[in-house]
Amino acid sequence: MTTTAAADDGAHLLIFPYPAQGHMIPLLDLAHQLATRGLTITVLVTPRNVPLLKPLLSKHPSITPLVLPFPAHPALPAGVENVKDLPPNGFRPMMSVLGELHEPIFHWFQSHPSPPVAIISDMFLGWTQHLACRLGIRRFVFSPSGALALAVIYSLWRDMPQRDDPNEENHLVPFPDIPSSPVYPWWQLSPIYRSYLEGDPVSEFIKDGFRADMASWGLVINSFDELERVYLEYLMKQLGNDRVWAVGPLLPPDDEDRSKPSERGGSSSVLASKIFSWLDTCGDQTVVYVCFGSQAVLTNHQMEELASGLEKSGDRFIWQSKEALESKEEDLKTTEIKL
Numbered sequence: 103m104t105t106t107a108a109a110d111d112g113a114h115l116l117i118f119p120y121p122a123q124g125h126m127i128p129l130l131d132l133a134h135q136l137a138t139r140g141l142t143i144t145v146l147v148t149p150r151n152v153p154l155l156k157p158l159l160s161k162h163p164s165i166t167p168l169v170l171p172f173p174a175h176p177a178l179p180a181g182v183e184n185v186k187d188l189p190p191n192g193f194r195p196m197m198s199v200l201g202e203l204h205e206p207i208f209h210w211f212q213s214h215p216s217p218p219v220a221i222i223s224d225m226f227l228g229w230t231q232h233l234a235c236r237l238g239i240r241r242f243v244f245s246p247s248g249a250l251a252l253a254v255i256y257s258l259w260r261d262m263p264q265r266d267d268p269n270e271e272n273h274l275v276p277f278p279d280i281p282s283s284p285v286y287p288w289w290q291l292s293p294i295y296r297s298y299l300e301g302d303p304v305s306e307f308i309k310d311g312f313r314a315d316m317a318s319w320g321l322v323i324n325s326f327d328e329l330e331r332v333y334l335e336y337l338m339k340q341l342g343n344d345r346v347w348a349v350g351p352l353l354p355p356d357d358e359d360r361s362k363p364s365e366r367g368g369s370s371s372v373l374a375s376k377i378f379s380w381l382d383t384c385g386d387q388t389v390v391y392v393c394f395g396s397q398a399v400l401t402n403h404q405m406e407e408l409a410s411g412l413e414k415s416g417d418r419f420i421w422q423s424k425e426a427l428e429s430k431e432e433d434l435k436t437t438e439i440k441l
Contacts, residue, residue, distance in 0.1 A: 120224035122185035228311025249333035
């Protein structure tokens with residue numbers, strides 16, 4: 103993204119991350135990059151997510167946190183404000199409840215002596231496009247996922263493919279317009295999309311949000327051109343403009359001390375430091391990294407099969423997994439299975 107002109111006058115941006123690890127961390131890393139280029143940054147979070155800002159604020163005291171109360175929702179436990187503390191089906195109510203921040207944000211803009219000139223918000227916060235239009239400013243979508251994933255997601259919500267048999271989980275859904283024409287069985291599609299029910303208020307809110315993403319002024323993706331050029335070009339074609347920027351891979355600041363526990367991972371940062379030390383003893387391209395994200399919890403059978411396959415491969419690997427929800431520990435754990 104070209105920021106030179108904006109940085110010359112320290113243009114003010116509002117950054118609004120979706121409260122989930124895989125979404126929040128890269129957007130905060132982008133905030134760091136923008137702050138180093140002279141932009142004025144306000145980051146919007148709810149109270150229990152404030153600690154996640156500490157590493158960023160320690161490097162950029164000029165960044166201002168905007169802390170708004172988390173709206174109550176009957177489907178969300180009291181005190182839970184981050185997806186990491188929810189089962190996978192917590193995405194839908196989380197996306198819905200955050201929409202209730204529309205009016206508080208609008209009033210904050212109206213009362214600010216020098217309000218932001220643009221909003222950069224997560225792909226799951228599509229309603230902020232309507233907020234930006236109401237305020238007369240630009241909204242940029244931030245996607246922590248790659249361009250291919252985003253192309254599939256936007257195609258789903260644009261075309262709304264359905265199954266002939268509502269019980270057929272292996273129904274094939276083609277995407278002929280996307281490069282390489284991928285085809286996926288129904289059960290592999292986004293669970294957020296598969297849970298859509300026509301007329302259901304939450305479903306319609308989510309659909310409107312993704313379509314609002316497609317109408318936003320620009321798209322910022324945590325990917326890079328050499329990896330996904332054809333899909334970046336596809337998104338430009340579908341969106342009808344070239345305002346699609348690959349800014350990844352977004353990483354923590356170079357001088358972040360990985361040997362110390364931090365708000366990013368708490369005590370897990372100490373374990374991460376040990377793993378980095380072990381990796382330094384391994385040759386290039388000799389270690390396999392296995393991870394299914396911060397939300398997926400494999401069944402015991404899946405864990406056993408995966409472990410068996412990894413052991414039989416004879417390769418060194420690091421397997422990172424989320425503990426079961428009934429566990430008292432909430433953080434992701436990184437485990438060295440074969441050293």
